[in-house]
Amino acid sequence: MKLLKDILYGVGLTAVSGSTNVKMNKLCFDSRNVGLDDVFVAVRGTLVDGHDYIDKAIASGAIGIICESIPKQLVNEVTYVEVENGNKALAIMASNFYGNPSRNLKLIGITGTNGKTTISSLLYQLFKKAGFKVGLLSTIKIMVDDKEYATSHTTPDALTINKHLSLMNEEGVEFCFMEVSSHGIHQKRTEGLVFEGAVFTNLTHDHLDYHKSFAEYRDTKKSLFDNLSKKAFALTNVDDKNGLVMLQNTKAKKYTYALKSYADYRANILENRFDGQLLKIGDDELWTKLIGHFNAYNVLAIYATADLLGLEKLEILRLLSELENVDGRFQYYISKEKITAIVDYAHTPDALKNVLETIGTLRTGNENVITVVGCGGDRDKSKRPVMGNIASQMSDKAIFTSDNPRTETPSVIIEEMEAGVQPQNVRKVLSIENRKQAIKTACQLAMAKDIILIAGKGHESYQETNGKRVDFDDFKIVKEVLKSLDK
Template structure:
């Protein structure tokens, strides 16, 4: 495709060079550049793409998108200056892939907690209704029977359009995706219209980036301005910020909740370690018995049913879709090696997320609750003592450990978490073990019959990030090793 054809919907400030040259692909990472590509310079958190133009040219690019003047214009290369490279990238990608969203129904799910589980529930319902559905999210991206690794909750716009293009070629008609606040603020979904958008909740998270809860909410609300004229907003009416989200919606609204009057509600909720049963009331009246436990998963289920209502899906498909999900990786995932106590791995990494899981555990745990958790480095520091407080409030024993320290000193992070435990003035005993493997083994060694060990923070992740390295680490596998070792020792 010729450059001038790609620029139809891009606000160009200046072009230097030949705009009639053909490009064969687009990249924003100079390392991935190939002969005939267009290189889009993104000024990111760690690196500025403008500094890598020579490398991209060396790899064969014939054109470059910039948002500021550069020191040197390389001869034979076309330079396209725009106001925002990120916004331009979304438009360029849409053009290059021939506007795939014209043929796809896009469903977005945003909120602090519950995005991943809700997308899986929606996908299952849609597929039971005979709608071929793709998924884009935190754990992985799914295209028909293929799975692709996910590097972030919501990919960059260029990556998204590449996925949409692949999905169309596989005959997919509907796409359900997690939409993070970062993605909304960084224009990763710029210009994309949604047939449905779900709001799960807002609690403290990502304030290292957004600086205030108001800015965080503003980012979330922007998704609902991107609904099509016939689109539907599905909103958790019980959330404290639901009114602001409803006001931002540019389409019809379906509300869901448990405590307030809503279009969809849940009654007669019964929880167990292995699942939940309840009755959906309102626009749908369906008795359910699902393999996901916790009131928070009742909310996630209601959100998914809201999407089903938006697409006029029948009750049988909804019931089959919801009851057929065995679970979601790293979301209250039970680790079962036939031990006499429970072990749960959960992705919760916010105070609210922890509280939801711990409240659920209190519903049915007969013994003690042993909490293992840490906080990520280079992220919202304000939530660290709050998470410490949650562990002290609900746990019978707490093991403070490292999560993904990234560039920070793990001990500095743990000191902030420990402050929350101490400030709570609780008698809850705790120990600080920076080594996560040691922490998990310690917790499981202490567990007795009817206890529950809950390992928070990393869920499905299979790595741990330090300042100078990234290592393989899976909470689930380490937990299994610890359980087996404990069971072997107990037999001696």
């Protein structure tokens, strides 16, 4: 058992009632998980306030309460600690509780609107191939070297992060690559972590339902770089207009990458095909299985990160050429009838535009592009008409459908997408609420050599409606439908 005073090290305390020199069992922020001699941290969330569950936590055996406001009615033998920010306190305490595991490995944070999953996952793959013990904290999964754990958030809660970093320490992991979302930064889940480096990919329209303004969204991302130490590195994409903003106040060593601008790491696309692309990085050429200019940025960021972490350049190029694409990221299947189906996680206007532009560079001009796309419920509504406009403008046929409606009515979401369609493109749009039927319709409309893009859900293997998740995998469904049509 640990002493409460030890895990409070580094936490800004405003008031204390009781002794912190008490033995504690574990740390919790969900009152349902509290047991005898546990410490409960009352966190104010977007939907639930942990302060409403202090009495329940005490009834379940909590010996300590960490909160932003000490209750008027105190319980004997319970220690109350008042802090300025419960989320920040939880993160620092979680780090202390698990022995500050981020200090014992090289933790790299990847942030930006698009590319986080691809870059972090492929860095994990590359360093594994190079013979290292590696960790991964991503949207898709958590990896502790060869052991896989499920995840439900881009940036998990602070307890989950530090628990798995601690497991990485036990397994002798040397490098860990972590997706860092704006939500995670804003909710202080990364406080107390020591980063060896941070990578910025790009910044486009997303999460404005949460951050309220683009400036707040940008500055939240920037704070990851602001908090880096002078021993760390900061790597940024300077082709993005916000790239240099990320470096403004950082104490870390600054590095840049780009396809169009002068940068420390620069690449050119020499050839682009459906089976991959040929890049020139510095004076070396590289064939990669990753397709499109957005993936050229991802490959360059991976190359630069690996170089900054000390891998030999020719070895990096060799390993990059072997890497496979990440599930749900420009994942494609070609039927016997030569219909190409592409599944991509593109769920922002910029990501959708990037994927359609990539398809445009790969087509001969004789094929039709049929796009199946939806927008998630309970998320940024302002991007819906924008995505509707992009899909209808850049496709020969666009089918608007459900994504994860969550608590919203699917037909209303689709109507908001339709509102962005320009008059000259209305005839190109179909609206089919049932996503499986929308995919079937796209397959039935497709002729030989046509291209079907199914955007928005990517790697997700479920569809969420009114709090319930049902099995749903875009890639499996489109393969099944196209195979049935081949018969």
